[in-house]
Amino acid sequence: MTLSDVAREAGVSLATASRAINGSPTRTVGPELRTRVLAAAERLRYSPDANAQAMARGRTTSVGLVVHDIADPYFSTIARGVAHAAGRAGLQVILASTEQDPLREVELVGLLRRQRARAIVIAGWRYDDEASTSALRAALDEYVASGGAAAVVGQPVPGTHTVRVADADGARALARAVVERGYRDVAVLGGPAEHLTGRERREAFCAELEALGARVPAERVLTGGPDHAGGAEAMARLLASGARPQLVFAVTDVMALGALAACRAAGLVVPDDLALAGFGDITTLRDVVPGLTTVRIPLEEVGAAAVRLVLEAGPDAAVAGAPRVVEVATEVVLRESTPPRT
Amino acid sequence: MTLSDVAREAGVSLATASRAINGSPTRTVGPELRTRVLAAAERLRYSPDANAQAMARGRTTSVGLVVHDIADPYFSTIARGVAHAAGRAGLQVILASTEQDPLREVELVGLLRRQRARAIVIAGWRYDDEASTSALRAALDEYVASGGAAAVVGQPVPGTHTVRVADADGARALARAVVERGYRDVAVLGGPAEHLTGRERREAFCAELEALGARVPAERVLTGGPDHAGGAEAMARLLASGARPQLVFAVTDVMALGALAACRAAGLVVPDDLALAGFGDITTLRDVVPGLTTVRIPLEEVGAAAVRLVLEAGPDAAVAGAPRVVEVATEVVLRESTPPRT
DNA sequence: TTGTAGGCGTTATCAA
DNA sequence: TTGATAACGCCTACAA
Numbered sequence: 001m002t003l004s005d006v007a008r009e010a011g012v013s014l015a016t017a018s019r020a021i022n023g024s025p026t027r028t029v030g031p032e033l034r035t036r037v038l039a040a041a042e043r044l045r046y047s048p049d050a051n052a053q054a055m056a057r058g059r060t061t062s063v064g065l066v067v068h069d070i071a072d073p074y075f076s077t078i079a080r081g082v083a084h085a086a087g088r089a090g091l092q093v094i095l096a097s098t099e100q101d102p103l104r105e106v107e108l109v110g111l112l113r114r115q116r117a118r119a120i121v122i123a124g125w126r127y128d129d130e131a132s133t134s135a136l137r138a139a140l141d142e143y144v145a146s147g148g149a150a151a152v153v154g155q156p157v158p159g160t161h162t163v164r165v166a167d168a169d170g171a172r173a174l175a176r177a178v179v180e181r182g183y184r185d186v187a188v189l190g191g192p193a194e195h196l197t198g199r200e201r202r203e204a205f206c207a208e209l210e211a212l213g214a215r216v217p218a219e220r221v222l223t224g225g226p227d228h229a230g231g232a233e234a235m236a237r238l239l240a241s242g243a244r245p246q247l248v249f250a251v252t253d254v255m256a257l258g259a260l261a262a263c264r265a266a267g268l269v270v271p272d273d274l275a276l277a278g279f280g281d282i283t284t285l286r287d288v289v290p291g292l293t294t295v296r297i298p299l300e301e302v303g304a305a306a307v308r309l310v311l312e313a314g315p316d317a318a319v320a321g322a323p324r325v326v327e328v329a330t331e332v333v334l335r336e337s338t339p340p341r342t
Numbered sequence: 343m344t345l346s347d348v349a350r351e352a353g354v355s356l357a358t359a360s361r362a363i364n365g366s367p368t369r370t371v372g373p374e375l376r377t378r379v380l381a382a383a384e385r386l387r388y389s390p391d392a393n394a395q396a397m398a399r400g401r402t403t404s405v406g407l408v409v410h411d412i413a414d415p416y417f418s419t420i421a422r423g424v425a426h427a428a429g430r431a432g433l434q435v436i437l438a439s440t441e442q443d444p445l446r447e448v449e450l451v452g453l454l455r456r457q458r459a460r461a462i463v464i465a466g467w468r469y470d471d472e473a474s475t476s477a478l479r480a481a482l483d484e485y486v487a488s489g490g491a492a493a494v495v496g497q498p499v500p501g502t503h504t505v506r507v508a509d510a511d512g513a514r515a516l517a518r519a520v521v522e523r524g525y526r527d528v529a530v531l532g533g534p535a536e537h538l539t540g541r542e543r544r545e546a547f548c549a550e551l552e553a554l555g556a557r558v559p560a561e562r563v564l565t566g567g568p569d570h571a572g573g574a575e576a577m578a579r580l581l582a583s584g585a586r587p588q589l590v591f592a593v594t595d596v597m598a599l600g601a602l603a604a605c606r607a608a609g610l611v612v613p614d615d616l617a618l619a620g621f622g623d624i625t626t627l628r629d630v631v632p633g634l635t636t637v638r639i640p641l642e643e644v645g646a647a648a649v650r651l652v653l654e655a656g657p658d659a660a661v662a663g664a665p666r667v668v669e670v671a672t673e674v675v676l677r678e679s680t681p682p683r684t
Numbered sequence: 685t686t687g688t689a690g691g692c693g694t695t696a697t698c699a700a
Numbered sequence: 701t702t703g704a705t706a707a708c709g710c711c712t713a714c715a716a
Contacts, residue, residue, distance in 0.1 A: 001488075004693080012702080012703085014703085015702070015703055016703070019701095022694085022695085026696090027696095027702085030701060045484055047488065048694080049694075051393045052692075052694045052695090053693080053695075054708095055391075055393055055692090055693080055710095056694035056696080056707080057696095057708090058695090060393065065437070069422065070418055071415070071421070071422040073413070076418040076421075080412050080439070083412055084439070084441065094404070095421070095435045095437040096425075096434070097422070111434070113389050114391065115393070142387055142389070146343075257629045264631075283413065284626050286570070287630050288631075344708090346709080355688075356687085356709095357689095357711085358686060360712085364711085366711085366712080368713095369685075369712090371685075371686085372685060375686080391708090391709055391710070393710095394709035394711090396710095397692045397711090399711065399712095
């Protein structure tokens with residue numbers, strides 16, 4: 001059932017049918033014809049072809065969302081925000097998952113460009129890797145040049161709109177909070193060495209700690225995957241080294257949970273033997289005991305903000321060399337995993 | 343940059359450019375022209391328009407995924423499976439979220455139909471509600487009639503392909519397992535009364551329990567939302583009623599976690615004061631203490647199976663009155679929340 | 685192997 | 701207000 005069928009059935013022209021069904025900015029349709037067309041459409045179970053509309057109108061109604069792993073609560077909550085905001089704007093979300101491979105981001109941007117997605121939100125971690133970063137930049141540039149709008153969540157990518165999470169602020173605030181609670185001897189599970197978000201959190205945390213007179217020796221800063229297994233493995237290494245810091249800060253909640261598991265496996269009790277803190281305040285935490293001290297990121301809001309940003313700002317702003325940046329605040333949430341030391 | 347531009351730049355016809363770039367089942371292009379075209383495309387940063395291709399070819403490369411809440415680990419893990427399988431098949435995933443409203447499913451199916459999605463996977467809960475069910479059926483029928491393929495996860499919807507989770511089997515197995523561990527006095531948090539998946543799990547669980555001589559009195563079967571808050575609220579009601587069953591079975595893990603929170607709030611210790619079991623084995627559980635006894639559903643596999651099903655079977659099979667059903671097995675996972683009673 | 689031309693389902697321009 | 705008709709970007713018989 002195409003629009004022509006409907007037009008014939010209603011005995012009107014194609015143009016009139018189009019205007020009656022999908023409206024027109026300028027023209028309007030007489031009430032009689034309008035109802036006739038609508039009735040015909042109903043009778044024929046007509047459903048407009050969004051692809052054809054996109055072609056004719058020159059723009060689609062979809063936004064792309066790139067994540068590393070949709071099953072990770074960090075990303076799935078952002079996705080929720082994106083889906084909600086997109087839905088309210090009458091847009092579809094095309095979900096693209098890199099499955100943890102930064103290089104796939106580039107392919108996915110290309111794919112989304114082929115789909116002529118109006119906008120792209122990239123929510124994966126950024127890595128300090130010249131090759132993948134510049135490839136991503138190039139892909140995004142082409143995308144924007146072809147009329148799309150892109151926004152990145154977290155670490156900014158030069159030239160693109162960004163929803164900037166106050167990672168450093170949060171990490172510093174966390175450092176102050178734990179020092180105030182009496183912690184001095186601290187270790188950090190920092191994610192992969194090139195993991196920018198992790199690095200920023202780690203550096204800000206360590207700097208603030210140092211400013212407060214509580215240095216983190218280099219050998220107390222471990223690296224590992226930014227996921228559960230990585231956190232567990234890093235913690236296991238730390239423990240195996242014989243270190244028993246008063247507190248361990250993992251740069252993502254998921255890593256902290258992995259670390260928590262490793263502690264249990266080693267027979268250590270958090271917080272009695274070791275205090276623990278994470279970053280993100282993912283939903284999972286509501287069910288974790290002891291409650292994990294963390295830095296809250298309003299993840300859903302972050303996703304929604306990215307969509308708004310990308311829809312309002314449009315491609316031009318970024319092209320003009322003035323990419324917009326929205327800053328999202330973070331907040332320390334103290335829980336039982338870091339009790340005051342007496 | 344359109345294909346015409348590329349053709350002109352390369353000095354060949356549109357047809358040749360098309361064949362060189364996107365291949366052709368029958369025709370082949372001479373090596374010299376092919377490289378010329380490819381070079382031109384590269385130079386012009388040409389990116390094929392998937393919408394136009396979809397129109398010309400008469401089919402898109404996208405599959406729709408309908409979930410109730412992408413931030414719920416149950417759905418996000420299914421989504422992961424769907425995204426993975428779709429990616430392998432060269433398809434995009436259009437994510438559609440009902441935000442917990444069964445009626446929105448119908449709209450979303452319509453939306454996905456307009457997008458001409460090749461296939462739709464519906465992963466929301468089913469409700470025993472004539473209005474919404476028949477509306478959904480009607481929408482799916484129209485979708486299938488217009489050439490799409492649809493599959494439902496969980497409770498079957500008549501006439502559609504289904505990935506059937508062995509909920510009843512799992513619930514019965516769980517009943518046997520807990521009885522064997524010595525539990526007799528049991529309560530059930532059953533989700534909303536019309537929640538079909540919850541109902542099936544609850545009824546199978548209760549029936550098996552009864553068969554083993556351990557009846558669940560009606561007043562020990564509570565209803566509530568199928569989410570965290572619902573589980574917490576139902577558990578609170580149960581406790582407020584003065585009941586202190588030996589074991590509480592919540593029909594979803596998320597509810598069980600809510601119940602666990604309610605127990606803590608009431609000062610009860612699981613499993614010392616009360617044993618607890620859930621259903622699903624969502625990822626969240628790996629970080630929950632005490633480990634929650636549950637029935638494992640291979641969620642990721644379920645999502646992937648749905649995609650395979652819908653791609654292999656196609657629309658015709660369902661139309662022909664023989665919708666395919668893939669059965670996915672479940673497995674009881676005993677953890678510390680239900681220790682053997684002595 | 686290459687090119688010509690018609691068509692996919694809509695929208696939008698331009699007359700009537 | 702209505703109706704032809706040319707795009708939109710691509711694919712694909714059909715011809716050459």
